[in-house]
Amino acid sequence: MRHPIVAGLTGLVLAAAAAACSGGSSSGSGTSTITLWHGYTDAEAKAITSLAQKWNGEHPKQQVHLIFNGGNDGALQKTLASFVSGKTPNIGYEYGSSITTLAQRHQTQDLTSLVNSTAGFNWNDFFPAERQATTVNGKIYGVPALVDNLALVYNKKLFDAKHIPYPTANWTWDDFRNAARKLADPAAKKYGWSFTNDGTEDTVWRYLALLWQAGGDLLSPDGHKSAFDSPAGLQAMQLLHDMAVTDKSVYLDTGDQQYQQLFNSGRIGMLWTGPWDLGSFDQVQYGVQFLPGKVTHATISGPDNYMLFGAGGKKQPAWAFLQWLVSPQVHLEFATATGDLPIRQSETKLPGYSAFLAKYPGNKVFMDNLTTNATKARPNIPQYPKISQVLGVAVQSVLLGKAQPQAALDSARDQIDQILAGA
């Protein structure tokens, strides 16, 4: 445990040994079994299990076998290990950020022709952010499994107590900053806003939303150079500096997600968060609104994908199951059971959609975000993880008051241009 590389390699050896001992998963007599690795827990695990049972009941010759991968945080690493061992799942649930790493491996299936040739699959029915997240260099490597985005979630009681009007869809950065300042009382450990400050992608994607709101972008349109060291990029950094350092109205979360507890206990007034958090806010009366805006009210979406792996043999049955799993009626059933957002626009036109909204009223704003504000996506390029690391440090240094916004941007720009140049 204290020697990760050794542990990791040992794991690979063990996996290879295990693969050598057991053969493939297909059993004779014309029945084929496909495996799906997932990291679902609780309601999601229950929902996917019941859907798989339904499928298996209707398709005795094309069985689906669900395998819990221990949690989606480690899905990428485990999938890669399975490439070495040969015991690769036919379908895997993967974070959107994993797609560039996986798309470079020959085990990962290119789905472009299947997506375009399957009658009734209706690719454009998926929300734009999802389609962008499945696509690397113009090729489609995944099918949307989950979509979310960031919206402003606020504690109504705290707003009432300070006589601040509730956020509107037209809120500006200034409105937002002023409200956060009024809500905050650092001496009493009360904060207007929370920002995840662990320097990982969790920090970076929030900055990207700010950058887009100010009208900027991360990279140049051709993707060869950085573009965030711009007036827009500076405005976004400046807002973080003004709120975290000058106003001290921001709770800086170390990544252990204590902001959830603190919001629940009324010590943080506003969050930028996604639908996944709403279920845990059972002790406060909260409202949900679009993110505040500068030029736009852009939000960022982090879609996850189902991806197909392994040699072509089981591509067809795996595809048949996936096609069914993400079909409008079936997915709406999944969404209603779990509170995850619908992944297709047509789901919102089905009769069951009103029941979904009635069960999860907070999700309405996230759905509206998908069609209006979640139009941009992170670039799907192999260098992105490195770019994200550099940007994470830059944002962190501003939040902690260790660097001035312009200096942080300059330093990050130089490093990222080097990464993009292949240095």
Add this chain to the structure above:
Amino acid sequence: MAVLTAERRNERHARAPRRARSADHIAGWAFTSPAVLLIFLFGLVPVLWTFWLSVQDTDLTSPGTFVGSAKYRQMIHDPLFWRSARESLLYTVLFVPITLVLALPIAVLLNQRVRGMLIYRMAVYVPLVTSTVATGVIFSYLLNEQVGPVNGVLSKLGLPEGGFFQDPGQALFSVVGMTVWGWLGFAVIIYLAALQNVPPELLEAAALDGCTRFRAFLKVELPLLFPATSFLLVWLTINGLQLFDEVYVTTKGGPLHATTVLVYYLYDQALVNFDGGYAAAIGVAVFLVILLVTLVQLRIGRRMSYESEASR
């Protein structure tokens, strides 16, 4: 002729014990072979594999290409590598002596005959049994800059509050504090065992010679604790240079790389950037540094324990 027979006789004499010895050898190997096989498979093979990986350009899953010493040259010119080496060194230089210095007096205290001693001993040992991940989670709650109980107490007492894991200047020291807490029990137990091995006759003799209890500790017990100290020194140094879990759970190498120690940097290269060759090269560097430090420590340890034996 006579000479020859004598030689032959000698040979015959010599052969019998040799045969017995080789039978012993076979039995010995038979008994140890399962362990040897496991150590070979899970200890030596990965180490050799790491060496092999370090001369390749590989993402760990597809077959790599041989690049010779390129990854080592990359390492030498990588400022973040040197920075992480510095953090590791600083961490180890603080972690090891602090743990040792705190452990000894606690072990001496726990070596008394007092009612309920078992409870005290257990209390000291519990942190070691606690998983490092749980330790990390608890400490990041306790040391939360904005809402943590430690800062709550400090501000009640009118003392300046700490930034701890959130402050680049304090994060590494916070990790030192947390891991010393976690490892103290281990060092205490080793010292306690060594103290209990001190023959009571020696202390009795010292007392008869008019030696005070404190002088007896300095002159009799302390020298006898030397093997324990040198063992702890090696063990804690190895663990210090391999620090990973606690950093991963609390700071993820941040803020601003302040706690990016060598093995965390290695993890980052291997499983975030998927530069397997470079990660392996860092692994080799860590391996060689630990090997070197351990050899030096063992050499010094052996010499000093000879000296303390000679002076006895």
